[in-house]
Amino acid sequence: MTERPRQEPPATAPRIDGRARRAPGLTLRPLATGTGLRVEGEVNVANRAYWASELGGLVRRGGTVDLELAGLVFIDAGGVAVLVRSAGRLREGSRMILHRPPSALTRTLEVMFPYLSALEVTDR
Structure with a gap:
C-alpha cells in the first residue's frame, strides 16, 4: 500500500x-x-490560512488586539495554535484580549497555555 502525500486544502x-x-x-x-x-462562525482547516493571515496583520500593526468571540461556534486545534502563535508574536507590552470566547477555548487556553501572559480572556 502506497501512501499519498498529504495535501493542504487550497487557500x-x-x-x-x-x-x-x-x-x-x-x-x-x-x-x-x-x-x-x-x-463569527468556525475556524477550521478550510479557513485556517485566512485566520492566520488576518491575525498576523493585526499583530504586525502593534498595540492591543481585541477579538470579539461571542459568535465563534467552533475552533479546531490548528486554529487555537494560530491564535497562540499570534499572541506570542505581539510586541513587548502588547496584548491580545479575547472577549466572550467559547468556554471550550477558555479552558483549552487555561490548561495548555497558562504561561502566555499576552493573552487575556474577558467576559465583557
Whole structure:
C-alpha cells in the first residue's frame, strides 16, 4: 500500500462584503473601537490560512488586539495554535484580549497555555 502525500486544502481568498471579510464558514468584521475583529462562525482547516493571515496583520500593526468571540461556534486545534502563535508574536507590552470566547477555548487556553501572559480572556 502506497501512501499519498498529504495535501493542504487550497487557500481561499476572502470575499469582501461591505466591511465584513469572509472565508468558508468564517466571517470577520472590524471592530469600531481599537484594533480588532468580531469573529463569527468556525475556524477550521478550510479557513485556517485566512485566520492566520488576518491575525498576523493585526499583530504586525502593534498595540492591543481585541477579538470579539461571542459568535465563534467552533475552533479546531490548528486554529487555537494560530491564535497562540499570534499572541506570542505581539510586541513587548502588547496584548491580545479575547472577549466572550467559547468556554471550550477558555479552558483549552487555561490548561495548555497558562504561561502566555499576552493573552487575556474577558467576559465583557
